[in-house]
Amino acid sequence: xxxxxxxxxDPDGGALVDLVAPPxxxxxxxxxxxxxPRVRLAAVDVEWAHVLAEGWASPLRGxxxxxxxxxxxHFNSLxxxxxxxxxxxxxxxxxxxxxxxxxxxxxxxxxxxxxxGELLAVLRSVEIYPHNKEERIARTWGTTAPGxxxxxxxxxxxxxxxxxxxxxxxxxxxxxxxxxxxxxxxQQLRDEFDKRGADAVFAFQLRNPVHNGHALLMNxxxxxxxxxxxxxxxxxxxxxGGFTKADDVPLPVRMEQHSKVLEDGVLDPETxxxxxxxxxxxxxxxxxxxxxxxxxxxxxxxFYIVGRDPAGMGHPTEKRDLYNxxxxxxxxxxxxxxxxxxILPFKVAAYDTVAKKMAFFEPSRSQDFxxxxxxxxxxxxxxxxxxxxxxxxxxxxxxLVDYYNSLQTEGATTxxxxxx
Amino acid sequence: xxxxxxxxxDPDGGALVDLVAPPxxxxxxxxxxxxxPRVRLAAVDVEWAHVLAEGWASPLRGxxxxxxxxxxxHFNSLxxxxxxxxxxxxxxxxxxxxxxxxxxxxxxxxxxxxxxGELLAVLRSVEIYPHNKEERIARTWGTTAPGxxxxxxxxxxxxxxxxxxxxxxxxxxxxxxxxxxxxxxxQQLRDEFDKRGADAVFAFQLRNPVHNGHALLMNxxxxxxxxxxxxxxxxxxxxxGGFTKADDVPLPVRMEQHSKVLEDGVLDPETxxxxxxxxxxxxxxxxxxxxxxxxxxxxxxxFYIVGRDPAGMGHPTEKRDLYNxxxxxxxxxxxxxxxxxxILPFKVAAYDTVAKKMAFFEPSRSQDFxxxxxxxxxxxxxxxxxxxxxxxxxxxxxxLVDYYNSLQTEGATTxxxxxx
Numbered sequence: 001x002x003x004x005x006x007x008x009x010d011p012d013g014g015a016l017v018d019l020v021a022p023p024x025x026x027x028x029x030x031x032x033x034x035x036x037p038r039v040r041l042a043a044v045d046v047e048w049a050h051v052l053a054e055g056w057a058s059p060l061r062g063x064x065x066x067x068x069x070x071x072x073x074h075f076n077s078l079x080x081x082x083x084x085x086x087x088x089x090x091x092x093x094x095x096x097x098x099x100x101x102x103x104x105x106x107x108x109x110x111x112x113x114x115x116x117g118e119l120l121a122v123l124r125s126v127e128i129y130p131h132n133k134e135e136r137i138a139r140t141w142g143t144t145a146p147g148x149x150x151x152x153x154x155x156x157x158x159x160x161x162x163x164x165x166x167x168x169x170x171x172x173x174x175x176x177x178x179x180x181x182x183x184x185x186x187q188q189l190r191d192e193f194d195k196r197g198a199d200a201v202f203a204f205q206l207r208n209p210v211h212n213g214h215a216l217l218m219n220x221x222x223x224x225x226x227x228x229x230x231x232x233x234x235x236x237x238x239x240x241g242g243f244t245k246a247d248d249v250p251l252p253v254r255m256e257q258h259s260k261v262l263e264d265g266v267l268d269p270e271t272x273x274x275x276x277x278x279x280x281x282x283x284x285x286x287x288x289x290x291x292x293x294x295x296x297x298x299x300x301x302x303f304y305i306v307g308r309d310p311a312g313m314g315h316p317t318e319k320r321d322l323y324n325x326x327x328x329x330x331x332x333x334x335x336x337x338x339x340x341x342x343i344l345p346f347k348v349a350a351y352d353t354v355a356k357k358m359a360f361f362e363p364s365r366s367q368d369f370x371x372x373x374x375x376x377x378x379x380x381x382x383x384x385x386x387x388x389x390x391x392x393x394x395x396x397x398x399x400l401v402d403y404y405n406s407l408q409t410e411g412a413t414t415x416x417x418x419x420x
Numbered sequence: 421x422x423x424x425x426x427x428x429x430d431p432d433g434g435a436l437v438d439l440v441a442p443p444x445x446x447x448x449x450x451x452x453x454x455x456x457p458r459v460r461l462a463a464v465d466v467e468w469a470h471v472l473a474e475g476w477a478s479p480l481r482g483x484x485x486x487x488x489x490x491x492x493x494h495f496n497s498l499x500x501x502x503x504x505x506x507x508x509x510x511x512x513x514x515x516x517x518x519x520x521x522x523x524x525x526x527x528x529x530x531x532x533x534x535x536x537g538e539l540l541a542v543l544r545s546v547e548i549y550p551h552n553k554e555e556r557i558a559r560t561w562g563t564t565a566p567g568x569x570x571x572x573x574x575x576x577x578x579x580x581x582x583x584x585x586x587x588x589x590x591x592x593x594x595x596x597x598x599x600x601x602x603x604x605x606x607q608q609l610r611d612e613f614d615k616r617g618a619d620a621v622f623a624f625q626l627r628n629p630v631h632n633g634h635a636l637l638m639n640x641x642x643x644x645x646x647x648x649x650x651x652x653x654x655x656x657x658x659x660x661g662g663f664t665k666a667d668d669v670p671l672p673v674r675m676e677q678h679s680k681v682l683e684d685g686v687l688d689p690e691t692x693x694x695x696x697x698x699x700x701x702x703x704x705x706x707x708x709x710x711x712x713x714x715x716x717x718x719x720x721x722x723f724y725i726v727g728r729d730p731a732g733m734g735h736p737t738e739k740r741d742l743y744n745x746x747x748x749x750x751x752x753x754x755x756x757x758x759x760x761x762x763i764l765p766f767k768v769a770a771y772d773t774v775a776k777k778m779a780f781f782e783p784s785r786s787q788d789f790x791x792x793x794x795x796x797x798x799x800x801x802x803x804x805x806x807x808x809x810x811x812x813x814x815x816x817x818x819x820l821v822d823y824y825n826s827l828q829t830e831g832a833t834t835x836x837x838x839x840x
Contacts, residue, residue: 135562142555
């Protein structure tokens, strides 16, 4: 592909990986796939195939073989042919069970089918190696405590083997959920940044509704970039769209909420691109935040805003944060392969009860500030209580209230409509 | 220090770290230390202080501060001022409990005392940060299963804080166990290699008695190096001398056994240096083998022999190896910061029942070979049964038999002499 691309930052490995078969060769590839041993993917595997196919994980060209998996687990990076390192902190691997391993046998290539059996891709020159789940979990999360959402969803039920190889996707992966138009590939994002004449792109990763504290931070970042001399900084508002844990706000609700934030003028549509980052969520703190940053390099962002406790959550079995909340930004600033990305640490915003708006926290008058956590925000929305004026734009807040109302209605009617 | 050093391979960071106070300043340093808040070290901490003081961990200049600890845990490497990476896979940290943390308070410098209270060192510009034991264990060992020897010895009983800083040791650390003359520092080893005119140094790390299979491998490595054109390859036979698990053969017995191997002519004293590597053992497989290799770079070795399942052991709670036995050599070949070291993979030797000697295993006549594991060897020695002729030189074997006999005598008499 010789597509035009934003020249702000080079993709990892120098070229954006594109693993979608060109239209002219798709029929032949499908015919070939029909005859190959078949491996069935879980929903989360399809999300990873999507991530790989569009080059978010460049220079990776498919599910990891063992030499990539080991580098990822031990060094959070991959050696490039040039001798340098690309960051790669999460194992992007495909697990298969004994039956699938037997079915593949010594075949060099296999077909990958989706959860409903539809053919999705071919994986070439495959390598099958043991899936040591305990070691993978310990080295990725820094704990093996039961109750890690991604582990419960995608690792515990998965097979005891990993199959790596070069991926060729039969056609662009779509979800047909009414949100596909938000799913811009790294190439499409680079094209869009070029079209808008961006001279700086700052990415904001999130998996929660946008409140006015987030907006303050994003607008302030733009102001600082203008002060630094950039003429046209563009914000990539980049909600994560893959697997999330059960109590996170679902993607369609979040996308509607983000739309309202732009409609209500809290963020400027002229200088903001809202798009979906198709990756699943690991909740692996300092290890995962590197992935979040690295993928945005490939999408053309040269500035990355890192929050407090990024990709963190409560410890699943102890009453504490799973990660030290400062480790994410520290690890990000040290990570091999991320040297070319400008890391912008999050300034903490809270509700200023005097100014009656979200404002950057000032320790000197800490008694004036109210911290509204995600849990507290959800509790407000669930109980129908209004947050303080100025916490979130009214249109965005209504989306959340309606969502939690719909849940309660569902919850109330489910037992009555259940059949035994 | 401008000491002469072997030019075969540069120490990590370019210069060998030496943290032992020069003789002229020792009295003043001791006087200063007397007045500082004091931290008491466990025996294993003293071993690490020794390792740090002599520069085995160059460029590290003391127990890790948090920015070094995080790089070690996540990337198994440390960023150098030049922008490059030095390998550093094991956290070299000093744990303190709440009481010690309170005692240190805001003092910039602290004194370190040994287990018996004797002053050993000063730690300067200290930083105290949380010791998240679960995360440290998971990321270092890839498991949190109970029963890891180093964890039980040195982490579980240790405090919930880590204290990092720049180390200054009051005088060279000695053990007065009759083996100190074997404890050559990296500088002393480099000097010795120079003195012998070595043009290649190949290191062999071990924590077990040397049998004729090991000797075959070492002699064969020398032969290969000569074939490659080196004129004077020197073997560094480098048993680990710090903490080992209870069922490993103790250091004094191993040193006596190694002496017999040289006396009996199995290894050539002219081209072999036997010295003690003062590090404690983690049994952390692929993570630890990097440390074993990296420390030998600092000691001037430019070739490193890596075994099957290096630094491995059985899983503490499951009936399997804790690590995939091939991962050690694979990870070593990929590890950031070890590019300049030549890795020589171990060739498997076994007892050839036809030739009646240890020989390299030939898969084509596998039925002729007998594998004698460490466990089997210990069982032979314990039960007084002789291993097959040619397994180990008679002098070396006698050392082991005598050791296990002494254990049994002890075991038999202990109950009778015990007082209640």
